[in-house]
Amino acid sequence: MEIEKTRQLQISQYNYHLPDDRIAKYPLQQRDASKLLLYSGLQISTFRFSELPELLPEGSLLLFNNTRVIHARLLFQKETGAQIEVFCLSPHYPTDYVVNFQQRRQCSWNCMIGNAKRWKGEPLQMQIPVNKGIVGLKVEKAGVTDSNDTVVQFSWDNEEFTFSELLEIAGKLPIPPYLNRPSEAKDDETYQTVYSRFEGSVAAPTAGLHFTEGMMEQLRQKGIRTAEVTLHVGAGTFKPVKSETIADHEMHTEFISVPKETIEQLLHHSGKVVAVGTTSMRTVESLYYIGKKLGVNPGVSGHELDVKQWEPYDGTPDIAPRQALHNILRYLEETGQQRLISSTQLMIVPGYEFHFPNAIITNFHQPQSTLLLLISAFVGDDWHKIYDYALENDYRFLSYGDSSLLWK
Structure with a gap:
């Protein structure tokens, strides 16, 4: 999509009515007891999140954001x-x-x-x-x-x-402002994923809140592979798009870190790739643009590798996703690094071309948010049907709410 056409997208087209009583103020007692909406492009149906291992093809690769929320x-x-x-x-x-x-x-x-x-x-x-x-x-x-x-x-x-x-x-602990309540002692546990490892976020990667230690073991037993990335979620994730068009919205910049092992897994993986949450999606998609820069100029480094908001829409020639990963691995080997450290301002909006994930696991997002724009980019206009279905079937919304598995 041409950059000017992209920039003129009207945010009012990504609005829906979200009653306050549909916003989950607290999580369910059991993480994986939440509802799971399955969208396959042909139909929408309801499962329990605990059924996720049975809904994923054997040999799939799940990408987790292992960031940890700080006080x-x-x-x-x-x-x-x-x-x-x-x-x-x-x-x-x-x-x-x-x-x-x-x-x-x-x-x-x-x-x-x-x-x-x-x-x-x-x-x-x-x-x-x-x-x-x-x-x-x-x-x-x-x-x-x-x-x-x-x-x-x-x-x-x-x-x-x-x-x-x-x-x-x-x-x-900084729980989301739309919960309209102070943080409580139990949020220290429930607002962290069970696989959180690296401190730095001021908001949880909430798609991961549904996973339990038991489910992680089930996934391993079924042959579902896992890989980790780190994106430290900033307060900008809650920033609404207040401008009429997305051209006037400045996307927040966030720290990312991806181990060499994860890049190698992506490169050699032949099955389905599933991003757990929008933060994992933005991180793995940022790899493409970092690899693209390294292909044009292998000598770039440091902040020159940072991904800017409008890079995907600048009209420069594309390269193969696997080539982008090869370029990053060559860079890491030449510089003696075991992980790629950078930052991303990547804004994924309708018209964006995805390079790695075939599916995303994600919660239900605020109206007129950049997160909803990302979902619309992934599933197209069907986001209306998905959200209407969730509202009609008593799904719980936002950070402590229910989940979805959306296939492209």
Whole structure:
């Protein structure tokens, strides 16, 4: 699709009525007891998520996003009594998530500030009770990013604790704003996937919340293969498209990391490929454009490999998906790296050509959201039939809601 035609898509065409009582405020007690809508292109039917292993062809490859949600919300009290929320979005320095989380004295993050007008820039303090006494955590403003987020400098007075440990103790889990409730202790478990491993997200890859340890074993026994990618989900995932056309919507940028092993699995896999969630889909599709850049200029590296919002629609000649993967593997071997680390701003909208997945497992998304645009790109206008069916058959919507398996 031509880029200008794509950019002029009207977001009003991707709207539907979602009553508040259809938004799941809490998860089901048993993760895999949720409903599963199966769309095969010919018909729509209802199953239980626990039946998923029987619905997947033997030899399929499931792609999981193994990110872990952090306690990103920190609440500071000013001497006046005003409460300031510091919401950690992404590392500023050190920029590497793992290295930043392991800092023992100071680090800085790009943050959103709640009640920002009441914080004039003076240092704010928090006393954190720990098993060995008290840790004093201080925050100071240190600048503004290009996207108008606030750079916040953190420092603390006890090097026995890493920044990751302090966040876990003092921070609050950032559940979605549309739940209209504070986070609760049980969200710490239910708002994480059972396979989460790498800290960094401020929102869960919610398609994965339905999987249990038992189901993962069932999948292995059936011969279903699995591979992992990492995309740290940012707060922008909840950002609605407020412009009339998608041309004026700036897609959020998110960190991605893909191990060499996963790229090799994709390259040599001959069966069906199923993305578990929109984040896995955006990550694996981003590989295509990174491989495409490396084909044009094998010498590119670093931020030159980052995937921009409109790259898929710029009209440059395509290459074979497998060639893109070969290019990445050559790059990793030449640079001695075991995983590809980059970022993606990829915006998947109707007219997009998919390169790897044959199916997606995903929840039901908000009206007029970029996530719904992705689903429409994957199944076409049938998204209307899918969502009408879900509404008519008492499906639960959004992060803690029911799921679907959509075949292309």
